[in-house]
Amino acid sequence: MSRLPASLKRNMTLLDVHCHVGVDPLLYLTKSFPYCNDLRHSREECIRVGISHSVIFPWVTSVYYHLPSLRKGKVKLERKIGDAPFHFENEQMLEQLYEIFPSYKDMFIPFPILDTLRETRQQVRVLDRMLRKHPFYGLKVHPRATQAHVLTLRREGRVFLDFAKANNFPILIHATPASYDPLSQVADILQLARENPKVRFCAAHFCGFHQKLFEEADRMDNVWVDSGAMSIGCDLVVQKSNVYISGKEKVPSDYRKPAKVFAELSRRFPDTFMWGTDNPAHTWVSAAAGPRLELWGSMEREKALLDEVRGRLRKKVAFENALAFIEG
Ligand SMILES: [Zn+2]
Secondary structure: OOOOOHHHHOOOOOEEEEEEEEEOHHHHHOOOEOOEEOHHHHHHHHHHHOOOEEEEEEOOOOOOEOHHHHHOOOOOEOOOOOOOOOHHHHHHHHHHHHHHOHHHHHOEEEOOEEOOOOOHHHHHHHHHHHHHHOOOOOEEEOHHHHOOOHHHHHOOOHHHHHHHHHHOOOEEEOOEOOOOOHHHEHHHHHHHHHHOOOOOEEEOOHHHHEHHHHHHHHHOOOEEEEOOOHHHHHHHHHOOOOOOOOOOOEOOOOOOOHHHHHHHHHHHOOOOEEOOOOEOOOOEEOOOOOOOOEEOOOHHHHHHHHHHOOHHHHHHHHHHHHHHHHHO
16 A cells, blocks of 8 residues: 555656755764755755655754764763754754645655664654654664664664554665674664564665675565665775775676666666665765765766666666655
8 A cells, every 4th residue: 555645756757765854963063064954955956956756864963962972973862952862853854844845745755763772762752743743754763873773673772663563664774784883784784674574674875885785685575775875985995995895795896987886786686776865965074083084976976876777677776666665
């Protein structure tokens, strides 16, 4: 049974399955770039490059956190703004969409974001309350930013799996196979998906190009993989960075030509792969402690990933697979 209203699927030609809106306190406080996006700007960008629809979620840290600690890269609760982690950000996104830009409700598909470790029951109560007021269609998790291991979804975050099942919501999770981020491992997400066959998961960011893990994801009926920020992902492989897989475990392709890599992933994983930009995080200039990264992308670059995929396959990666992920 279809879950998205018909009006939200009308004239769908290209669905960006991974977009952030709002302000990220961590990125702002560490003077990183980008750190914000708003709905009008996002919609204008979509029109400019030819995107008909977008899945949107807030950025990845919350003003419910203690901001002086966040500025130093540490997540602690302050509890002064909102009733739970991400209460403010999720409500802000939904109110902007449905009350300030109601004409956008046929183009944007909102997913609230979760902290899977802290005050999880309270978050579900808040989400239940929000859902009575404004529709949303899925959930988003960023383990590294929230400093909450993805496997907290087995314990403190179990209530979110129940919430997802009860509402038929998919869960899109930031993911990597690389060792620098032990909290967001693709292998752990696949394990969760095996344990919860009735919940649909997206492991974001192209499995970091890891061939075996992508093949494993592809074999599972309840797992999808998105292409969020794949252009700078290819740049990182060319630079032999350890942010993604640049060694021999990666899917073989010419990483100097991101559209070729995208076409190769689409050909290998035609039912699993979904196009998404990570807008505006297709660009990443990190000024936080640790290795400084400076990677420049654009919506045009992300759109150009599709250049070598045509016909039936293009439809699948452009929106059909994403609709299967969202609606089940
Ligand atoms: Zn993202």
